[in-house]
Amino acid sequence: MLKRIIQACFLIVGGTLGMILIPELLVVLHADDIALLNNPYVSVLLGAIIFYLITFWAVDHVIYFMKWLEEQLVKIPITDIIFGSVGLLVGLLAAFLVGYAFSAIGVPILNTVVPIILTLLFGYLGFQVGFKKRDELLNLFTKNKKKNPDGEVNEDEEGDSKRLKILDTSVIIDGRIADICQTGFLEGTIVIPQFVLNELQHIADSSDALKRNRGRRGLDILNRIQKDLPIKVEMYEGDFEDIQEVDSKLVKLAKISGGMVVTNDFNLNKVCEFQNVAVLNINDLANAVKPVVLPGEEMNVQVIKDGKEQNQGIAYLDDGTMIVVEGGRDHIGKRIDVLVTSVLQTSAGRMIFAKPKLLEKAL
Secondary structure, three states: OHHHHHHHHHHHHHHHHHHHHHHHHHHHOOOOOOOOOOOHHHHHHHHHHHHHHHHHHHHHHHHHHHHHHHHHHHHOOHHHHHHHHHHHHHHHHHHHHHHHHHHOOOOHHHHHHHHHHHHHHHHHHHHHHHHHOHHHHHHHHHOOOOOOOOOOOOHHHHOHHHOOEEEOHHHHHHOHHHHHHHHOOOOOOEEEEHHHHHHHHHHHOOOOHHHHHHHHHHHHHHHHHHHOOOOOEEEEOOOOOOOOOHHHHHHHHHHHHOOEEEEOOHHHHHHHHHOOOOEEEHHHHHHHOOOOOOOOOEEEEEOOEEOOOOOEEEEEOOOOOEEEEEOOHHHOOOEEEEEEEEEEEEOOEEEEEEEEHHHHHHO
């Protein structure tokens, strides 16, 4: 279909040029007195035939260029195209208004050269401003309104839970995101960017066995989310060619779409907060739902191994919280009742200190 369209364009251009140029060529060759050639219909036909013959050589090159241009445009996010085009139109409008003022002066050079220069200059500047300021322009339309004076909540605020949830590579490999989606705590549409999927596939193809297993687990998690869970999943096919880091692309996508980044990466979490991008960290969720343990409470735990200090034993809660049992080395491999003595919150998580209840009674 594309080939036919290009050939038709060549025929139209050839016929138009033939009607304009062939009579001039006949005058130069002193053949304008030949009635058969000096005919507009014949000129159009000759021009169309010449350009049709050219298509046998040029059509493949034109098709290749059109396909390449189509692929490049598909990769560009739609917001970039929209705001760049709007900026271009504004620039061309400004160039037309300024050029119209110069055309009224009546100086030949100003009438011809200046409008062309203004069109190129203002068109370029308009496109660049619209393209580079797209985030700020988009925020003008997507920014949530505050509550009204009468206390009513804006609909945009009510729809925050329905915002796009953009998954990063680390949270997919982690795997807990599938369980969170299954419980229904995560609402809205899950977005899987193509550049995240490419990174995940690259990890799955790694020569390192550990990385390869992590990548394959991530792909299995994506299949589970898409096929088995009652949640809407969409793919984002666009890419940001000017940005190399996947984390930076995620932040850019969240800004453009107004979505939220879902991650368990501490550094990405801080970057999102710094750039005012909404972020959901599943590690924060895991810490929030851990059971609260207070000093003096009784617990039944199984001592698994000895600790670093003398006579210490180590046990774990179901959520992975480590319990240091003073005097627990003699109870390794047994389930015992302990009393919590203190709880320590560190950057790595929570640590509970306890001692055997039997020891407490003996004292």
